[in-house]
Amino acid sequence: MNSLIIIFISTVLVNNFVLSYFLGICPFLGVSGRLESAFGMGMAVTFVMTIATAITWLIYNLVLVKFGLFFLEYVVFILVIASLVQIVEMFIRKFSPPLYQALGIYLPLITTNCAILGAALFMVTKGYNLLESVVFGFSGGLGFSLVLLIMAGIREEMYYADVPPVFKGASLTLIAAGLLTLVFMGFSGLVSS
Amino acid sequence: MSKTNFLKGLWKEHPVLRQLLGMCPTLAVTTTAINGLSMGLAVVFVLFFSSFVVSLIKKVVPHQVRIAVYTVIIATFVTIVDIFLKAQFPQISRALGPYVPLIVVNCIILGRCEAFASKHHMADSLIDALGMGFGFAWGLFLLGSIREILGAGSIMGITIMPQAYNPLIVMILPAGAFLVLGLMVAIMNRIEQK
Known part of the structure; x- marks a missing residue:
């Protein structure tokens, strides 16, 4: 139980996927313009990431390890994630139309979100068991959503700021993200590894 | 025609500084110049051969499953x-x-396969892949060099700053990646405006 809490806190705050591993930067720069879309994207990523870590863990340990097929790791992982996103999309559309309305357009984008593949790869290198992997996936998604929301809030304010034209857009967002990273470095003493 | 096709990736449509694609490796591995360069060259290799295979098989792949097929090809390389x-x-x-x-x-890789290699002749696709790949590589090399010089006082592992220079450690930390890249994008905008 203790180790699960440590995984949770360190993944959400200390080793945040976006700010310290740079995973999922593309949606971070693209979607974080508005609070609503940031929320939708964050929820979709958390959802898929939790399921994806569970399934890739099972496939990695029950199939790849057993038959020594390590060289297929990347091909298998990306196929699993791509098909998982498809299945999740169909499943939600059938069983929960309101949820589909909220997440729908963000789901296909997730296949190319490196945070999901990153979570699966980190889970393998860190040697987590099934439960730890699921917590890791869930908190990774939550950390992603947190940063996405903070950034969306900052960008909505920045929209009205009077900045030199060459800094407008991506440049200013990157610099703001840099400052946000400095803020998150304050959490680094929270969990001693 | 083929010359502009090659050059657009190196400058006008630079994948990192103009299109902001492939951000994770750009920001993550550029703590030193050599790491940036090796990542850049790895991407050149994968992009070149994926474009080659995609333009070979573009006529036989059904439209609905093309993205999955491209992804598997990329994963193989x-x-x-x-x-x-x-x-x-x-x-x-x-x-x-x-x-x-x-x-x-x-x-960048999936983008070029989908947007270019699947719609053009093989020769054009390969030139486009090389242009984009080397554009990506020089972007990473420059970012890595700036961060290494400021953050460690050296380049390619050779100390170049005077002894009195106090390295700005933050430049090799994640925050430095965002700040330097943000400034590089702004400088690129400035040059393009003229």
């Missing part, structure tokens, strides 16, 4: 690069860590 680096350059392989497998989801 990424596995080759990964195994090659592990065997020949174990040090670089360790430094790049999980960001080598993450080339699979690098949007």
Whole structure:
């Protein structure tokens, strides 16, 4: 139980996927313009990431390890994630139309979100068991959503700021993200590894 | 025609500084110039051969499953690069860590396969892939060099700053990656405006 809490806190705050591993930067720069879309994207990523870590863990340990097929790791992982996103999309559309309305357009984008593949790869290198992997996936998604929301809030304010034209857009967002990273470095003493 | 096709990736449509694609490896591995350069060259390799295969098979792949097929092709070449680096350059392989497998989801590669290689002749596709690949590589090399000079006082592992220079450690930390890249994009905008 203790180790699960440590995984949770360190993944959400200390080793945040976006700010310290740079995973999922593309949606971070693209979607974080508005609070609503940031929320939708964050929820979709958390959802898929939790399921994806569970399934890739099972496939990695029950199939790849057993038959020594390590060289297929990347091909298998990306196929699993791509098909998982498809299945999740169909499943939600059938069983929960309101949820589909909220997440729908963000789901296909997730296949190319490196945070999901990153979570699966980190889970393998860190040697987590099934439960730890699921917590890791869930908190990774939550950390992603947190940063996405903070950034969306900052960008909505920045929209009205009077900045030199060459800094407008991506440049200013990157610099703001840099400052946000400095803020998150304050959490680094929270969990001693 | 083919010259502009090559040059657009190097400058006008630079994948990192103009299109902001492939951000994860760009920001993550550029703590030193050499890491940036090796990541850049790994992407050149994967992009070149994926474009080659995609333009070979573009007529036989059904439209609905093309993205999945492209992704598997890319993942195959990424596995080759990964195994090659592990065997020949174990040090670089360790430094790049999980960001080598993450080339699979690098949007530059899938983007070029989908937007260019699947719609053009093979020769054009290969030139486009090389232009984009080397554009990406010089972007990473420059970012890595700036961060290494400011953050460690050296370049390619050779100390160049005077002894009195106090390295700005923050430049090799994640925050430095965002700040330097943000400034590079702004400078690029400035040059293009003129």
